[in-house]
Amino acid sequence: MSSHDLKPLPAETRSSLLSGHDWIALVFVAMTFLIPVFSTNPQVLSQTNLILIAATAALGVYIMQRLDLMSFAVPSFMAIGGYTVALISMKLHVTDVLILAAAAFLMPALCAIPLGSLILRLKGVYFVLVTFVLTEIVQLLLFEAGPITGGANGLVGMPAVKLFGFELWDNPHVLLTTCGLAVLSFAITSLFTRTFRHEFAAIETNDVLAESLGLAAWKYKAMAFSIAAGVSGLAGFALVNMLMTAHPSSFAPMSSVNYITYTIVGGKASILGTLIGALLLVSATDYFALSGEMSPGLFGLLIIIVTLVARGGVVGVVSGLLYRLVGKTTPLNTGETGHAAQEHANQKEGRP
Amino acid sequence: MLRIDDLHVTYGGTRAVAGVTLTVDQGQTVLLIGANGAGKSSLINAVIGLAKISQGKIMFDGHDIGSMSSDARARLGIGYSPEGRRVFASMTVKDNVLAGAVTLNGREQVRSWDKLVASFPFLAERQAQAAGELSGGQQQLVAIARAMSGRPKLLLLDEPFLGLAPVWIQQISIAVRQMQQDGITVLMTEQMARPALKLAHSGHIMRGGLIRRSGAVHEIKGAALAEEYL
Ligand SMILES: Nc1ncnc2c1ncn2[C@@H]1O[C@H](COP(=O)(O)OP(=O)(O)OP(=O)(O)O)[C@@H](O)[C@H]1O
Numbered sequence: 001m002s003s004h005d006l007k008p009l010p011a012e013t014r015s016s017l018l019s020g021h022d023w024i025a026l027v028f029v030a031m032t033f034l035i036p037v038f039s040t041n042p043q044v045l046s047q048t049n050l051i052l053i054a055a056t057a058a059l060g061v062y063i064m065q066r067l068d069l070m071s072f073a074v075p076s077f078m079a080i081g082g083y084t085v086a087l088i089s090m091k092l093h094v095t096d097v098l099i100l101a102a103a104a105f106l107m108p109a110l111c112a113i114p115l116g117s118l119i120l121r122l123k124g125v126y127f128v129l130v131t132f133v134l135t136e137i138v139q140l141l142l143f144e145a146g147p148i149t150g151g152a153n154g155l156v157g158m159p160a161v162k163l164f165g166f167e168l169w170d171n172p173h174v175l176l177t178t179c180g181l182a183v184l185s186f187a188i189t190s191l192f193t194r195t196f197r198h199e200f201a202a203i204e205t206n207d208v209l210a211e212s213l214g215l216a217a218w219k220y221k222a223m224a225f226s227i228a229a230g231v232s233g234l235a236g237f238a239l240v241n242m243l244m245t246a247h248p249s250s251f252a253p254m255s256s257v258n259y260i261t262y263t264i265v266g267g268k269a270s271i272l273g274t275l276i277g278a279l280l281l282v283s284a285t286d287y288f289a290l291s292g293e294m295s296p297g298l299f300g301l302l303i304i305i306v307t308l309v310a311r312g313g314v315v316g317v318v319s320g321l322l323y324r325l326v327g328k329t330t331p332l333n334t335g336e337t338g339h340a341a342q343e344h345a346n347q348k349e350g351r352p
Numbered sequence: 353m354l355r356i357d358d359l360h361v362t363y364g365g366t367r368a369v370a371g372v373t374l375t376v377d378q379g380q381t382v383l384l385i386g387a388n389g390a391g392k393s394s395l396i397n398a399v400i401g402l403a404k405i406s407q408g409k410i411m412f413d414g415h416d417i418g419s420m421s422s423d424a425r426a427r428l429g430i431g432y433s434p435e436g437r438r439v440f441a442s443m444t445v446k447d448n449v450l451a452g453a454v455t456l457n458g459r460e461q462v463r464s465w466d467k468l469v470a471s472f473p474f475l476a477e478r479q480a481q482a483a484g485e486l487s488g489g490q491q492q493l494v495a496i497a498r499a500m501s502g503r504p505k506l507l508l509l510d511e512p513f514l515g516l517a518p519v520w521i522q523q524i525s526i527a528v529r530q531m532q533q534d535g536i537t538v539l540m541t542e543q544m545a546r547p548a549l550k551l552a553h554s555g556h557i558m559r560g561g562l563i564r565r566s567g568a569v570h571e572i573k574g575a576a577l578a579e580e581y582l
């Protein structure tokens with residue numbers, strides 16, 4: 001490599017608030033606010049709702065992937081967020097959407113701290129297993145704690161939420177609530193992962209080495225676990241608000257496979273991947289009318305294929321193609337981390 | 353600065369370090385020489401906390417660090433460059449180097465970076481490149497710069513010259529001398545005794561997990577060079 005191939009790092013990219021992919025994803029999610037203006041078709045509204053909830057939930061997987069941790073815990077924290085909101089609105093008659101959103105974020109985030117201190121000691125496959133067991137335990141608790149959770153009936157008949165006293169009750173307004181929660185979640189996730197991107201990248205690559213350089217890996221893992229739980233809680237709020245019911249079946253353990261699939265298939269190296277994965281797969285599930293029992297199997301197959309054939313997922317493949325076509329943008333400046341950036345780097349060097 | 357007392361490190365049944373006692377005084381550069389499997393890396397790893405000590409005591413700067421986590425030890429002021437070019441392959445060269453400076457604030461990081469660039473202009477030229485794309489020797493340099501970037505009080509260098517061309521050995525030697533001028537204490541291991549002996553004040557020859565000979569550089573030079581051919 002000769003010296004005129006050098007890529008000086010532009011100062012503004014280094015200090016910018018969010019990466020390019022973060023901005024694109026955020027703008028894309030924010031644009032869904034416009035959908036109720038253009039369409040009142042209930043099918044379109046409910047489909048958009050489902051995609052946004054799926055993408056928001058999958059952010060929990062995306063955040064943990066920044067630290068090379070595979071988490072099945074998303075439905076557990078969605079349940080904690082969703083049931084918290086249902087209880088507050090039904091038992092305490094608090095329906096202000098801002099207060100409910102704060103509760104839906106904080107409750108799971110706080111629960112995640114003691115849980116994380118136990119679980120995060122585990123490495124690799126043990127961590128994965130325990131997060132999956134956690135979803136089963138939460139299911140059991142939802143069924144068994146009848147007096148609080150309504151048991152097998154769930155909590156039915158939630159009142160509509162309000163923003164500054166204005167009721168958000170009809171379909172378009174429910175979608176607007178989901179949009180707001182999704183934008184909030186994408187903003188929190190982007191800011192969080194951007195702020196600690198160097199620390200996360202080091203821990204993702206080699207956490208033992210990172211520790212020997214003074215990075216307290218457990219601290220970053222605990223923080224990420226808590227933020228991921230909070231964001232999952234916001235998704236749980238959106239789901240419960242859409243269904244007007246908090247029910248155990250909304251937080252089934254197998255649904256964690258879906259959220260993992262969205263992130264991996266879309267491309268786990270960038271937040272855009274999570275959004276695009278959710279968009280494509282939720283649409284495909286609807287289009288092919290996949291039944292509930294089939295999708296985990298098919299999704300599992302998809303994960304295997306992507307892992308074997310295109311580790312960067314959809315976003316990795318597309319930006320790889322764009323990169324080859326345009327050949328201008330430097331991959332390391334797009335804010336990508338991990339494998340995708342490495343793959344680009346290899347392409348640039350003409351290596352396999 | 354660093355006092356190691358009757359240190360034992362065992363892996364399963366293997367006794368890698370079998371009772372080593374040594375001290376490294378403030379501002380000194382101490383060299384550990386020994387053939388493959390002598391226990392040099394095990395000793396270094398015990399100091400930074402990557403290898404568990406089964407017996408003995410390690411005191412650093414007045415703290416008993418033997419049971420601390422390795423990140424806590426690093427934050428006390430121990431910089432560590434591992435054996436065999438362990439860089440964060442997908443991160444840029446600059447981010448790699450600054451990963452060693454997590455304890456410093458933004459302005460101190462800038463100063464630390466500027467200083468390293470003055471010694472190794474190569475770092476500035478390649479700052480935005482992924483570290484995994486560099487040659488082996490260049491990666492070694494990045495790992496050493498990373499250990500230096502946090503302004504440690506004690507620098508642990510595990511085989512810094514391994515597999516490097518003379519030009520690179522010279523560059524690294526210059527950087528180590530500069531650290532010495534700044535009063536930084538260095539504990540380094542090396543199989544290739546010759547260039548390392550030029551940097552050190554004193555040394556220990558290790559074999560089979562034990563120190564066999566110790567002394568000032570001129571005292572052990574002959575034995576060290578003989579050890580190289582064992
Ligand atoms: N992680 C480990 N697990 C088991 N045994 C180990 C481990 N690391 C080192 N050993 C053993 O401990 C002994 C000392 O190894 P160590 O790496 O400390 O030697 P060294 O002096 O650094 O050698 P080299 O010059 O080859 O780097 C060897 O017999 C080795 O097999």
Ligand SMILES: [Mg+2]
Nearest residue numbers: 392393394435
């Ligand atoms: Mg060694």
